[in-house]
Amino acid sequence: MRALAMALPEAEEALNGAQIAYSVGGKGFAWAYVARPAPKARRVLVPGVFAVRCRIETKEMLIEAAPDRFFDDDHYRGYPAVLVRLAEIEAEELAGLLREAWRIVEPKAVGGLTGKRTRGGSVVGGCQTRRSPCSDFPISQSLLEPSPSKAEN
Incomplete structure (x- = not known):
């Protein structure tokens, strides 16, 4: 996870105890999941x-297609x-998901690396021009058949 997230342009890692978060331009694109074990209980990693x-x-789409890898909770x-079980996802699939997450939050100054942002948030002249929400990461085959190589923490 760390190697994939930190390979993205201007990505930063923040640690808060055991909780890890990755961001670009101060906006988070991936972070360790904390959940409440019971209502009103303190969140735990x-x-x-x-x-x-x-x-x-x-x-x-991800949750419906691969609930063993992706899930949601009330929070x-x-x-x-989307919540991702790292032990169940291939490194290539996770890298694509992280790239898309990075593109969603990338600041305008970094946007020049992938193209210019329009008002609607799409990128012109870069990697994300009028595509379906999932076209930037390879999930179609990996959703159908498991692979021996899994992403590491």
């Missing part, structure tokens, strides 16, 4: 699970991030 920013449509319901 869930090892091996990260929240990764994505579009709601992408989140819904994240309606929020543009």
Whole structure:
């Protein structure tokens, strides 16, 4: 996870105890998942699970297509991030998901690396021009058949 996230332009890692978060320009694109074990209980770190920013449509598609890898909880319901079980996802698939998350939050100054942003948030002259929400990461085959290479924490 760390190597994939930190390979993105101007990515930063922040540590808060055991909780890790990755951001660009001060905006988070992936972070360690913390959950409440019971209502009103203090949130605790869930090892091996990260929240990764994505579009709601992408989140819904991922959860429906591969619930063993992607899921949601009450706290994240309606929020543009999907929960990812790192032990169940291929490194290539995770890298694509992180690239898309990075593109969603990239600041304008960094946007020049991938193209110019338009008002609607799409990128012109770069990697994200009028594509389906999931076209930038390779999930189609990996959703159908598991692979021996899995992403590491």
